Amino acid sequence: MDEKEISQAVIGRLPRYFRYLGELKDEGVERISSQDLSALMKVTASQIRQDFNNFGGFGQQGYGYNVEYLYDEIGKILGLDRRHKFVIIGAGNLGRALGNYTNFERRGFIFRGMFDSNPELVGSQVRGIGVMPMEELERFIQENDIDIAVLAIPKASAVPVAERLVKTGIRAIWNFAHVDLNVPEGIQVENVHLSDSLMKLSYNISRYQMEDRHLGEQKRD
Amino acid sequence: MDEKEISQAVIGRLPRYFRYLGELKDEGVERISSQDLSALMKVTASQIRQDFNNFGGFGQQGYGYNVEYLYDEIGKILGLDRRHKFVIIGAGNLGRALGNYTNFERRGFIFRGMFDSNPELVGSQVRGIGVMPMEELERFIQENDIDIAVLAIPKASAVPVAERLVKTGIRAIWNFAHVDLNVPEGIQVENVHLSDSLMKLSYNISRYQMEDRHLGEQKRD
DNA sequence: TAGATTGTTAATCGATTAACAATC
């Protein structure tokens, strides 16, 4: 009953549960036990039960979990029963790729506008949405009640643009720029730092090669 | 001296250290203490010292850390002193965006080839690299000693393609498809699940709105 | 009712933070 804060570790696992449950639902599976789901997803059954219990009991003793019900409930927890309107800032390759990704729409994320500072890109279209000049950013966000701004611009411009977004009253920023944004509490930022991800991959490649050669300790020369 | 395994929690923080140290270096800062770095990065000084000590002492008592040396050492740990050749599979919007992203090159990741199953895309160019048909995948990877395959294809085709890659002897897969890949131990997989990231953002928006309205407990109707 | 499986408490494990002796 208490307003216990759910840890980000748990939140981070919810989309994966949601994905597996969606697949099970599509396959016509009606119910599943934590043990079976555990085998499928390769996490412990204990963790599954703990995770779900953060939000109250979704299951039934002796039965397991109803797949469709659980799927819907996790969807609601993730806020996927609501519509989130977003704009993309930056009409470069990445911005256009994100704009063309229609799957977001199925989860309630509605592509509403696109902006770029380059006059040559202004006026071009992405999925029927015309690219607008940066000057129109504030007006458009306010008039259209935009929830999320997707930052697909270089890091140098990301910081000042984020400040403008904050002033405009944006709720959330999905940040693809390789820089940390400092925004006031209450504005949500989710970073996708592609090069960080690639560096982790690089580390794991190197580490494995070292292990392979039984070089526990590597002298630097 | 022991081959103590470094936790992925630590590895996950290295790219961010690397980024901040690179910026300090560019600004001409010569040395920094864990305390100053702590203030800058908003993590505890204790964590910084612990993290660096996983790899042996990079600092000096009474002095702090030499920025350039630390930057170089973290780069080496991350394997950025080596070259990693990669191919992109999937010449759609995302694949092309990744191919056009020249910053990867600066970190030693070399774009070498691109593949697509769609004959209409085969032959088109991305940064001077021609898109090849999927039939040439195995031959090309082996002849060119490719380390990393970037999967920018729909999830349905991602699983069989990953199997082909594994057979071909690829070292690592950077997976943008929304599916979990099962590969043998020793092949590194790093997932970038964009919709998972967006769902986390969605959760945090909803959560903040609930807190705002002091609705700790929300009845479902 | 008996069997299955959750919900939940307790035990363990790992990661983070605090503290301080070593040392530059």
Added chain:
DNA sequence: TAGATTGTTAATCGATTAACAATC
């Protein structure tokens, strides 16, 4: 030498796993 700051050990905190009573 005195001051600063690391390297490292110990304490704390949080997350995961194990266990089992509750209950469908």
